Amino acid sequence: KLPKIPDHLFSQKLRFRSTSLGIFSLLLLVYHKSNNNTLIFLMQPCHVNLIILMCITLMTTPIRTYLFNVYLHNQWGVSWLAIFNPDLRSHHQPLETFNFFFEHIVLVVLPIYWIYSKKITVWKFSWKFAFQSYWCFAMYHAWILEPLSYISAQNLNYMMAPPPGPLRLFGTYYRNVMFIAGFILTVSTRLIVESIMLVIKYCNKQKKIYKLM
Template sequence: MTWEYIRANLIDPLAEFFEDMHPNLPTKPDPKDSLSGSWFLHPSRHITEFFAFNAIFIPAALYYNTKAWNRPSFLRDVDSKVATAKRQPIVDGIVFGLSAGSLTLILLHKYYRNSMIYMLQPCHMSCIAMMYFIWANPKKRSTHTYFNIYITIMWGGWLAMLTPDMRGLHLFLEPEVFWAEHILVSVVPLVLAITKRFIIYPLSFDFVMASFLVFALYHSIFLSGLALLTSYNLNYVMHPPLGPLEYFGQNFRPAMYAFCCVLTFAFRGIFVEGVYRVGTLLVDKIKTVLGAEWALPKGRKKK
């Protein structure tokens, strides 16, 4: 089967189908609008990349997921830590309440704008994930596995805060909710890990790669497919955001995935690992000091 045959019988018919579905979609994105899509990439390029990326990402995800869990020492370490995990009712209630409140305001804003589909943006899905983590059974390995996948790829929230795209955020409390939500989904998980509410898995190349591929597949299958069906620029899969990715032009998506892969390893291996190690040392030190103070007999002062 030649490329010409595939193009003539698969790529071109699908490209024509989506082009006919959205005949008024502009070829140039509106710099003032971060939501509406465009044919910045030709429809045939969208279809080609859809099949190409997923042909790479799906088998790679299966391979690295299998490889990550096919290590007895890794499993023993994980299971021994999961056995010590337990709920923290006060902290759990606060985090769940903040997540629910943030999500409610976001839903109201999206409903008012008639843009509910944007609830599928990774940052909003992260808010839902936070609620799931708090609700899920802390004694199940799957709970901590999902949390570790999340904390490995949550650099997106930090990137959004470092390069905020505030275009169109003018409704009541909308800018404030933007910041509150991203702090919640980016900073709070680190606090939950440091305080041992959730365990952190040993650093593993295979697990980090598998986590990145979860992120990649969410974009390459789900968001890219929905973007073609709806013409919305879901998390910049139709055209790049303002900034460095614009310089890659038609190749912005391969550049985006490559950049995200490197960022995933750097974030998990350096930032999360560093914050977790330093944070747990500080928490243990504070507990030791407070424990020594509380252990003093009544009426006696520490010298």
């Protein structure tokens, strides 16, 4: 059952700031992709999840809590990997590389801020929900990105060919390895979030103790 989250936890100021960051990045994305005739790449998971985060700030129904907790499991594939292993081979336009890192940093920072300021409920880790979250990630790739890749002849999130790196060693089986590694990273990312929450809880406790002294 989805918990009811009071709408006042998301102030108008927070909504404006969060959506402004997303809109700025999306406008640059549309501009760059239009110039390259590659608007189909707006279906990449990172861009779709940026829109989802913007929607979460605007939603007043409990479904936003569900979407946010799914995102916490899958953010490894939409932010962390891109930051630490960026593929910038197609970036030739002004501000294109800047927006690449700007977007992915927003995808990391916004959820951490929401967790720190208790703006949205984070559910306890469970294997059942981890499988469910990974299923959302895997099915988006298998049912949407892979067919679109064949139709458009574009390598959407490496559904037609592996990225530069170790995945190329597996040849035609690279997708199998990618999906197996994806589940491991899904669980690992959520456990990292759990650790971050413990650190935040400890810091808040220390603040309270300091105020009482």
